[in-house]
Amino acid sequence: MFDCIIVGAGPAGSTAAYHLSNQGRSVLLLEKKSFPRYKPCGGGVSPAIQQWFDFDLTPVVDNKVNRVRFTWKKGDPVETELDTTEPFWMVQRDVFDNFLVEKAVEAGSELQDNSEVTAVQISNDIASVTTSKGKFDARYLIAADGASGAMANWLGFKEAKQFLGAVLEVETAVAPAERNTAKFEFGSLKNGLLWCFPKSNGYSLSAGIIRGGKGKVKDLEKQLTNYASELGINLSQSQFYNYPMNLWSSERQLHQNNALLVGETAGIADPLIAEGIRPAILSGVKAAEAIVKALAGDRNALAGYTDTINSEIGSDLVLAQRLSGLFFQFPGIAYRVGVKRPYAGKMMSRILCGELRYADITDMAMQRLKSSLIPGRG
Structure with missing residues (x-):
């Protein structure tokens, strides 16, 4: 029996596997495709993710961006230099994801790729996972099979929009x-x-x-x-x-019985710019921390994971969702009074690079957008 089975070897799943294995826990990492595999994704990722790993990520950084160009209907451009400590990273997802998986395996995780999960059951505090290669048991389970995966539904979680x-x-x-x-x-x-x-x-x-x-x-x-x-x-x-x-829209329950949701499975993606890799990795880190505590006897550890994600990630993404709702309802005005202002691009670049949170800018941005919609103001 494993301490934890993780279904899905993307950034969230492999990050959780790495940190659990580093703590001496036995981990089975399941992936339905063979690695390395292509993942549809733009591949932009915040350099802030380096803080959550004790190995260097730069070998799999394909390119670095230090300038951003915004346009409105292919015209009306505005450009800004990234006012950040480290440029924005570009990665090839097959290379990046495979690198994280290899690190998890080096730390002690057991990988079974090309292994599709066909059923899951939690009974008597044991998680049983049936795959195309056999059946496996663990004390805890992490669902990291992405937005199109079936794990969240099988485990009885509320369906995400x-x-x-x-x-x-x-x-x-x-x-x-x-x-x-x-x-x-x-x-x-x-x-x-x-x-x-x-x-x-x-x-x-x-x-x-x-x-x-x-x-x-x-x-x-x-x-x-x-x-x-x-x-x-x-x-x-x-x-x-x-x-x-x-995409994240409101507080969610991310734990149930002996299972946790992470990454895309949990809907932890930015509802304004669709960034997913950085919050996915952070959720993997926090899930590993919660399961280590649970294995040590903390009965509230999994509930604590839900609270942590909602407070440390979700609360900021709720603000992004509110800003997104107003932005895409009135995009022309939002572009004119928001994006085109000299400081706006710099603030967004710092959010992209993980050096600024939505909580730091949302009140001001919302006020500017709202004031522009009121006759005689803005």
Whole structure:
């Protein structure tokens, strides 16, 4: 019997596995695909994640961005230098995720990839997981199988509202002047945004429906294709992917019986800019801490995990959700009175890099947006 079984070897799951194994706990890490595997994602990640690991992450940083360019309907641009300690990181998810998995295995975790979970049951304080390679038991279970996974539903958690994301991966030469600039486009995609991240071998162009509903896959593909053409990107070597997103909107219960939800499974993604990697990794760290405490006899440890995520991550993302709701309801005004102001881009860059929280800016941003909607003000 294992101390913990983790279903899903993305950043949240592999982070939890690494930290549990580092504490001498026995861990089985299950993944339905074979590693390394591709993951649809823009690949932008805050350098702040380095604080949660005792090994160097820079070997798998594909590129670094120190400049951001915002546009409104492909025009009206505003650019800003990142006023941060460390530039924004770009990663290739197959390389990045595999690196974290390898570190977890080196720490003592047992990996079974190409192993699909077909059933899960918790009885008498034992979690039993049935896979395509057999049945395994553990004292605790972490569900990290992502927004499209079945674990949360099987475990009886409330279904999260899903939104639609997409990425257009383009393999092409990147001009030196473009290698260090991330681009965000507002106004073209209703209830969402587009963004373009430069990599060493091309671009990841992404789209996300942030407000209102899932949207249509064909609309996202059309928007991304048009966006790439506007940017002058050669699409001869390109591939389109779509995927569901669970964005944070309110406090949630993330523990039940002997199980915890982390990362995309828990819906811990930014509802304004759809950032998911940094909060996913933090949830993996906190889940590992909770299970170590539970194994030591703390009966309130799993409930403490829910409280910790809601207070340390969720409360800030609730503010982002409120700001997102107003922003995407009145995007033209929001762009004019928010994004185009000189300090706005710098503040957003510091949020992207993990050096600023939404709690530090939301009150001021909301007041500015609201005042612009009142006749005679703004």
